[in-house]
Amino acid sequence: MNDAYRPDFRPKPEDGRVPFPAPSATALREATAADVWFHQAVGAAGEILYRDRPGMPHRAPHDAQVFAMAHAARPVAKGRILSILVAAGQLAHMADDAPLSDGAARLLARLVALLDRMRCERGWFQVTACNATLAQEMGKSRRTIARYLAELQSAGFLYRHFTTGSIGLDRPAIDLGPLVYRLPELEAAIADRALYRSEVRAERHRCATLSEKTGGG
Numbered sequence: 001m002n003d004a005y006r007p008d009f010r011p012k013p014e015d016g017r018v019p020f021p022a023p024s025a026t027a028l029r030e031a032t033a034a035d036v037w038f039h040q041a042v043g044a045a046g047e048i049l050y051r052d053r054p055g056m057p058h059r060a061p062h063d064a065q066v067f068a069m070a071h072a073a074r075p076v077a078k079g080r081i082l083s084i085l086v087a088a089g090q091l092a093h094m095a096d097d098a099p100l101s102d103g104a105a106r107l108l109a110r111l112v113a114l115l116d117r118m119r120c121e122r123g124w125f126q127v128t129a130c131n132a133t134l135a136q137e138m139g140k141s142r143r144t145i146a147r148y149l150a151e152l153q154s155a156g157f158l159y160r161h162f163t164t165g166s167i168g169l170d171r172p173a174i175d176l177g178p179l180v181y182r183l184p185e186l187e188a189a190i191a192d193r194a195l196y197r198s199e200v201r202a203e204r205h206r207c208a209t210l211s212e213k214t215g216g217g
Helices: 025-029 031-044 062-072 078-088 102-114 131-138 142-155 177-181 183-213
Strands: 159-161 173-175
Touching: 025 031, 025 062, 031 062, 062 142, 062 159, 062 177, 078 102, 078 177, 078 183, 102 131, 102 142, 131 142, 142 159, 177 183
Parallel strands: none
Antiparallel strands: 159 173
């Protein structure tokens, strides 16, 4: 194997990042286009693709799209992430609108709580807690935590990094950039729900008023 492509676990600069080519709008929407971008971006960083490295965990094609969202996330206040997450309630999978399991939703909230406030404001959304630590904190088994993490990645709310290298990532690292990228989408859903509820309340009030005027019970 070429030495330039060997995993490198030496400490990296705190916020060191290789300037990947920016993901296109298509790559952020479609898994196929995201996979093409992912090959180009990782190649530009001088890193070998995880799928070409023996022993690395299997990655679904959808994961490239999630990684593109992680890379496209912009700096944001940690408080805003928390407030939107709380207001959003049930979060749906990006692909099929199925709601997250309660356990996965609780884990996502815990991971957001672990984010560093100053790093969020610089656009750095990685958490380095391992499965064993998360399992102990949440009173679950490591296998359950791994299942929740896989669910959250499949849903498009986080990206798990299994290697370092020239891309300047911690190992292991859980990147909440996809969640941050989707904050405007979540805010729009919250606004739509609030509008619907206000319309329902207005309609109920109108019906009650009409009933009183007509002497209805």
